Amino acid sequence: MNLRFGEEYEKLRESVRAFCTESWPLQGGEAELGEREQGILWRKRALEAGILYRTVPSEYGGAGAEPDVMAETVIRQELDRAGVPHRASVQGTHMLVPTLLECGTEEQRREYIERTLTGELLWCQGYSEPGAGSDLASLQSRAELDGDEWVLNGQKIWTSNADVADMMFGLFRTEPEQPRHGGISYLLVPMSAPGLDVRPLKMMQGGRDFCEVFFDGVRIPARNIVGARGDGWQVSRSTLKHERMLIGDTHASRTSFDALVALAREVRKDGRPAIADSGVRQRLASVAGYLAAQEWAVARMLTAMHQNRDMEVISELLTTKLSSTNLQQQIAKLALDLIPDAGLREPAPDEAMMGIRAFTPGRWVSQYMFTLAQSIAGGTSNVQRNLIGERVLGLPRDPRPPAA
């Protein structure tokens, strides 16, 4: 056990830090550009410097480096610390790009990968449908080949960022005679295509982070398929192997916890700072236990993956999502109990959107509700519990629907 990253990684850390200091914020005329343009410009430079998405082959814009979770962790820590715009849309960089690297054609990789990494191309994920949530394989949106075009009909829902995305990668039923998983294809859809209609959904906290997407005879080129016809389910699963890139991001939880402690110092309870109240101290320390456990679980997972001993941490890997959403909810609940009056007021519109940094009272109220979305999106907590029961404890699988 050695919790220092070591000389090699500390040198990497220094070079990333130096790059960030030099490259951000943008100077002169560049500082006048819009937020999105500034982000694209910075990410282009970071890609050239071999800092961002370093494992992507160089012909597609990356640095062709060997996977190294320690290096990636050090880099992410530094980028977070520097506050640079390193996160383009996760759907594009962490889901589509690995999928194209695994299953895409040479033409698709050249056309999409680099522009996705820079953020020039924003993506959304068209998976869920009104009738296909946790049971995704029951999806009904269909695509029929008409000459050299697919014709798309149907509806997607809970589509994050559909209102700003340039492209969608989505699952569509192309082989209606095939049962469930067998009849699905993975297609790439320009959001500007005629017949495609995006309607934002207003969420309970007032924000508009999800959309419905309607397809009414939308025509896309036949070549916009990733993998073979009917292989879309496997293609979409290939992304899962790369989800490890997302593991280890306890940054958000630590940031909210620090804000929570600051809040407890600031607000008063019974005439003294709330943090002096024994009930508050107990709850803070209890949350701190969950947070530290999650951070050390991540350190253990990173080490195991680095040593190719993933199976030894299967329990940590499979409980990560459930644990971190529970943790985020606990933080938000305690925050709201410190500022109960705020919970009677509706958050302002800018507090209801996610990704706002300042923890205003309205933001905590919004967070109190939005943390529930986290336990639903990307595999609900109950689906996570099935996986944990089956794969950690070896319990019997839930009954599957009969093949149609």
Next chain:
Amino acid sequence: MDFSLSEEQELLQSTVRSFVERECDPRTAHAVFDGERTAVASLWAGLVDMGLPGLSLPEAHGGSGRELLDLALVAEELGRGAVPVPFLGHALAALVLARHGSEAQQATWSPGLASGGVRATVALAENGGCWLPGEWGAELEDGRVTGRKTFVPEADGADLFVVGCRGGGLALVEGGSSVRVEEGSTLDRGRPLYSVVFEAAPAEVVEGAAAVTLIDAASTLLAADAFGAAHRLIRATAAYLQTREQFGRPLATFQGLKHQLANMVAELDPSRGLWWYAGHAFDHAPAEASRAAALAKAHITERAQQVARDCVEAHGGIGFTWECDVQIWFKRVMFDRLWLGAPDAHRERYAALEGW
């Protein structure tokens, strides 16, 4: 960065685990609970053969010079097996001596502690749940200790006591006529507790911040023990539910139970790193050691206790019987949670150390 065990540590742990699996199946623990204690001596002898009593003592005195994390790995396995041996008190006393004992004290006691010829324990609590150094009232005057200590583990037959005294100091007291051991009742029959009355018993002071060492190490070992016990309970309960049928199918096929078990895994399993880190910090990051130990003790024993409660419920009626294995691990975890003070006290200790 490497947050994993060394090969040496993995070997230590797998050696202890094999020993426990071979020598201490649940029937052994049941026998001890039913008053048949013959297994205790042979299990302890097995631990002595593996060199565990001297694990933390210097090699020069017959020990192995290992660290707190190594002791905690042993504790995890003893908790996993609910092994009824006098390990906790002895390991803590030896560690205190190894880290704070004078040359003379080490020379006198270490060889015997390492070989198992001398059995030691720690006497901390006083009436009313006074576990922590600021609360101790035993008087140390003119080289003699006077006071009554409660919940002293494995005091029966102990040769050496590390005693917490007023002002937060520690004293070494040899068993003898001025040390009276009183039988008490103990919920966890695998680890009997006693009251010990010191009547102007001849004592030597242990110098330095030995009490903090003792509290941090004890917190870590209890957390590791509770983790091992709860980890085992979850797996044992899952296995039982695969065999027990109702409504014509195994209970494990009911999603309600599957989700209960999954919640237990999600609550407990990620916390392994807390006691790993507490063990590591004790030897390698002293400024972090107390915080890490307090958090590990509070968090893990709380989680483990809830796991144990849920496992009783998941078993149904049988889970509530004396014959069922669950009660043994349930009580193991209760001991870990309450000995050295309930989680509240350790959360408060953590909060204070954070400067809240």
